[in-house]
Amino acid sequence: NNLVNMLNNMGLMVDSSEIFAAPHAAAEYCEIKGYNKILLIVPDQEMQDDFSAFQLVENNPDAVVIGDMGRLFTFKLLNKIFRIIINGAKLIAMHKNRYWAPAEGLVLDLGAFIAALEYASNTPATILGKPSANLFNLAVRPWGLSKSSIYVVGDDLDADIGGAHSAGMKSILVKTGKFLDKNLEHSTIKPDFIINSIADLPRLLQLC
Template identity: 40%
Template sequence: MANQHKLILLDLDGTLFVGNQEIPGAVKSIAHLREQGFILRFLTNTTTKSHAELFGQMISLGFRLAPEELISAPIGAKLELQAIQQKRNRPLRIWPVVADAIKPDFAEFEYDDVNPDFVVLGDIGERWDLALINKLFNLIHGGAELIALHKNRFWQTEDGLKADIGFFVAGLEYVCSKNALIMGKPNADFFKRVLDSVGVSPAQTIMVGDDIDSDVGGAQLLGMKGCLVKTGKFRQAYFDASSVKPDWVLASIADLPEVLAAS
């Protein structure tokens, strides 16, 4: 089976590392995959760190990759907004409700928190409160479109599982009777953009991650193979209740090169 596949997409947090700790064997695993001839791309829904910060973190943990191999949800959103702006042939007004670290990624667009064309929603930590939720509701209900950098349900931290921004995205969709444009995994356009940039088909691609919904399920819907690792946010009860059936379930990323070599 390994000969059929050319590209491996790899989730970051929970798959290669948790916080600032490498998943044991992850660095060696990535090196072995390169030796086996696979093209690698590193995909993340993390929206609290800029591309440069994420890249620097991976290098500091010992991973070897080129900057263009790392693709984040904010970069995907920026590309989407650029395409919309070009199509509309006018400057877009946006309100980026995102971490301060990634606001520069959207600097080319006009800032407007009164009458924006788009609200861009990402992780903002402890800044959520009822006043912000009501402002978002009124802007979106009043006509602004919502771009969510992802819609993850929960994520793994060094202190355990925490609810993710999917909680707020789903709530805003419900009260505004609108669907958000979701960037990042499991958005099909996000996956397609990555595959097209490499020139590889879904049938030649494997997605590896700790999220059975965003990583495995999203990839399989597009025709890719999905590999679930039992690190990060993996929980056995959630796995048992899921309708998603991964093509591989591994103890960790450290097992992947050997499994693919034997396939």
């Protein structure tokens, strides 16, 4: 609902049925894998509602599912997750972005903390958000379209553009938000198209 309200306030009139986010993908994945007891590390009640079909526990979970915690991450919390993982719980992350770009400047994102947990526990995480192809494939499954006919638009070279390519989709990089020129120069990920602003998107799509 928060995301719907934010988009509506920006003039993009959508409803919740048109949004497929990482929490939805993570819940679907846990259901498919048969994980019933979940330690859910998320910052708000709305994300918890996506996992209402599961038994949410603090100890001995089948899996630890981690979402955006931002400044709520602490050493105590990370160490708790680490100990649970080395005792056999699966590590699931809603994404693995390196950083994000709020008004005050670039800030570490979930990926930095997931990488630390992977390294310490010697356990790879299952990524259910960008840049994992899982999210993109699950999101477009109801559409029945060829992957090569779908364009992913984003400002994150790794998560948006790299994720699109991993799922076999086309990509459009927007040079706003968290975009940095140096990342594009040094990356092996090459977007199919680059635009300066989202306002340029309608004209580009007319040419495609």
